[in-house]
Amino acid sequence: MLTIANLTKIFNRGTPNEKTALTGVELSVGRGDFVTMIGGNGAGKSTLLNCVAGVYPIDAGEISIDGVSVNRWSEYRRARFLGRVFQDPMMGTAADMTIEENLALANRRGKRRTLRWGITSGERARYCKMLAALDLGLESRVTSKAGLLSGGQRQALTLVMAILQTPKLLLLDEHTAALDPKTAEKVLALTDEFIQTDNLTTMMVTHNMRHALTYGNRLLMMYEGRVIVDVKGEDKRRLKVDDLLGLFERASGQRLENDRMLLS
Amino acid sequence: MPFIQSAVSLAVPAIALGLLWSVMVIGIYITYRILDIADLTVEGSITLGAAACTAVIRAGGSPAVGTILAFICGLAAGLITGTLHTKLRIPALLSGILTMIALWSVNLHVMGTANISILRMKTLFTPLANLGLSKYASWIIMGGGLALIIITALYWFFGTELGSAIRATGNNPNMVRAQGVHTDTMIIVGLMLSNGLVSLSGALIGQSQSFADIQMGMGSIVIGLASLIVGEVLFGKRHFYVRLVSVVLGAVVYRIIIAVVMELGMNPNDLKLFTAITVAAALSTPHLTAALRGSHKLKPNS
Numbered sequence: 001m002l003t004i005a006n007l008t009k010i011f012n013r014g015t016p017n018e019k020t021a022l023t024g025v026e027l028s029v030g031r032g033d034f035v036t037m038i039g040g041n042g043a044g045k046s047t048l049l050n051c052v053a054g055v056y057p058i059d060a061g062e063i064s065i066d067g068v069s070v071n072r073w074s075e076y077r078r079a080r081f082l083g084r085v086f087q088d089p090m091m092g093t094a095a096d097m098t099i100e101e102n103l104a105l106a107n108r109r110g111k112r113r114t115l116r117w118g119i120t121s122g123e124r125a126r127y128c129k130m131l132a133a134l135d136l137g138l139e140s141r142v143t144s145k146a147g148l149l150s151g152g153q154r155q156a157l158t159l160v161m162a163i164l165q166t167p168k169l170l171l172l173d174e175h176t177a178a179l180d181p182k183t184a185e186k187v188l189a190l191t192d193e194f195i196q197t198d199n200l201t202t203m204m205v206t207h208n209m210r211h212a213l214t215y216g217n218r219l220l221m222m223y224e225g226r227v228i229v230d231v232k233g234e235d236k237r238r239l240k241v242d243d244l245l246g247l248f249e250r251a252s253g254q255r256l257e258n259d260r261m262l263l264s
Numbered sequence: 265m266p267f268i269q270s271a272v273s274l275a276v277p278a279i280a281l282g283l284l285w286s287v288m289v290i291g292i293y294i295t296y297r298i299l300d301i302a303d304l305t306v307e308g309s310i311t312l313g314a315a316a317c318t319a320v321i322r323a324g325g326s327p328a329v330g331t332i333l334a335f336i337c338g339l340a341a342g343l344i345t346g347t348l349h350t351k352l353r354i355p356a357l358l359s360g361i362l363t364m365i366a367l368w369s370v371n372l373h374v375m376g377t378a379n380i381s382i383l384r385m386k387t388l389f390t391p392l393a394n395l396g397l398s399k400y401a402s403w404i405i406m407g408g409g410l411a412l413i414i415i416t417a418l419y420w421f422f423g424t425e426l427g428s429a430i431r432a433t434g435n436n437p438n439m440v441r442a443q444g445v446h447t448d449t450m451i452i453v454g455l456m457l458s459n460g461l462v463s464l465s466g467a468l469i470g471q472s473q474s475f476a477d478i479q480m481g482m483g484s485i486v487i488g489l490a491s492l493i494v495g496e497v498l499f500g501k502r503h504f505y506v507r508l509v510s511v512v513l514g515a516v517v518y519r520i521i522i523a524v525v526m527e528l529g530m531n532p533n534d535l536k537l538f539t540a541i542t543v544a545a546a547l548s549t550p551h552l553t554a555a556l557r558g559s560h561k562l563k564p565n566s
């Protein structure tokens with residue numbers, strides 16, 4: 001589904017602030033894989049997802065989605081393949097537009113915007129049903145501005161927007177990090193439900209090791225712009241937090257003491 | 265009742281002028297409020313509209329053709345600003361200034377001189393005058409009618425898929441790109457539409473006064489912002505159609521305010537200063553009130 005070969009990303013190239021965020025990343029994600037990604041601050045997780053989404057141009061390498069090389073595609077063109085939810089709940093929705101308008105925009109992802117009416121009555125009914133299934137009380141507020149929602153409600157809405165047109169690849173970048181623990185669990189459970197129902201190929205970044213172990217069928221650990229640990233299937237299922245720490249220390253040659261990763 | 269009579273003779277020309285200018289204010293609403301861009305192209309494109317239309321009329325063309333051509337010229341001006349901003353990555357404010365400055369020369373070329381007169385030639389208002397309507401009545405019907413048609417068309421347009429995407433672009437471009445929309449195109453379309461309307465307004469103004477002048481666009485962005493703010497203060501930010509109507513009413517009320525302060529004896533030379541100060545005060549009010557509240561928090565005893 002997603003193939004990344006020798007991906008290198010250097011920020012501020014040729015300036016004193018030059019920073020190599022990704023160094024020769026090799027990765028191949030199969031159809032229906034649910035990959036969780038962990039790694040310390042600045043390891044390059046967000047950069048990797050953003051390079052896939054086309055937010056930044058890359059310095060070397062090759063990214064292809066479903067066999068199509070998207071290297072030269074700009075962000076808006078790649079969006080037809082991708083569903084995305086961001087860490088910042090403000091990022092995913094248009095605050096001054098209503099909930100149903102946001103959904104209608106997302107329902108046309110990858111399609112040409114025509115002079116047809118922006119939202120049909122058939123869509124409205126469908127959105128109400130989907131929102132009711134979230135059990136967050138959003139179905140009665142479809143004509144409220146998205147900006148009036150709480151962080152958790154906005155992330156749930158963004159999640160629905162991301163999967164309304166089934167994406168080839170779902171990219172989640174710490175999408176529960178800004179939420180309180182209870183809301184985070186709820187949004188995460190929803191996420192997993194959507195992924196299982198539609199068998200979505202997913203890459204999910206998290207700082208919570210327990211989440212990374214509980215969810216998904218494959219786990220990646222990043223360190224200094226590289227993927228240093230990659231555990232799949234049965235091995236992943238048997239993995240414990242202690243094993244992760246050991247794997248990290250062996251792969252990076254570093255002792256894990258105060259890393260934020262320990263906070264799970 | 266001399267008071268009522270003088271009030272009417274003050275208000276009617278102001279209302280008429282306000283309606284002609286309201287088309288420009290609708291254009292500014294699109295950039296300033298929907299796209300969240302302060303577009304200075306306006307100062308050049310309003311003159312461009314007047315210049316193009318009067319040039320057509322002077323050359324013996326029909327006023328309708330001149331007016332439509334003015335609209336198209338405005339679209340082109342918006343296209344240039346939009347391209348400078350999105351494709352060449354020049355900040356929006358500077359892109360507008362560049363087009364505005366360039367249009368100064370273009371407008372001089374279009375007119376041939378610094379001002380041209382079409383006195384006693386046929387304009388869009390002539391058929392109405394032939395029906396026996398007064399000058400101001402014909403402005404009110406033409407300006408008001410066009411404004412009504414335009415806001416109805418815009419109400420429809422901004423409800424379409426394309427229009428919704430433009431509104432969202434002004435709101436959260438990141439989200440719009442993530443939903444597969446090319447935000448550059450949305451910004452360009454918005455700027456084109458806006459400047460098309462501004463030039464259309466210029467064509468109406470030029471025909472109403474029977475001349476076009478290279479200077480006529482000066483300060484128009486500030487007049488537009490003042491009208492927008494007056495409309496929003498008086499009629500609030502409600503349903504989208506109501507907002508569009510309030511933009512038009514704001515343009516009218518602004519002209520009435522100007523007529524009143526002139527009547528009260530303000531020097532016409534001070535008009536732009538007055539408008540600029542009003543806009544500065546209105547734009548800074550939210551910030552100043554927030555700052556004042558903030559400082560109160562620092563002094564719990566006060």
Ligand SMILES: Nc1ncnc2c1ncn2[C@@H]1O[C@H](COP(=O)(O)OP(=O)(O)OP(=O)(O)O)[C@@H](O)[C@H]1O
Pocket residue numbers: 011012019020021039040041042043044045046047048
């Ligand atoms: N836009 C940018 N400009 C310059 N440097 C950047 C930019 N984005 C990221 N970086 C740098 O690239 C490196 C990788 O950052 P990235 O955001 O991918 O880390 P991360 O793994 O997502 O970390 P976190 O867990 O803190 O989110 C960091 O050193 C960061 O400072």
Ligand SMILES: [Mg+2]
Pocket residue numbers: 045046047
């Ligand atoms: Mg990150």
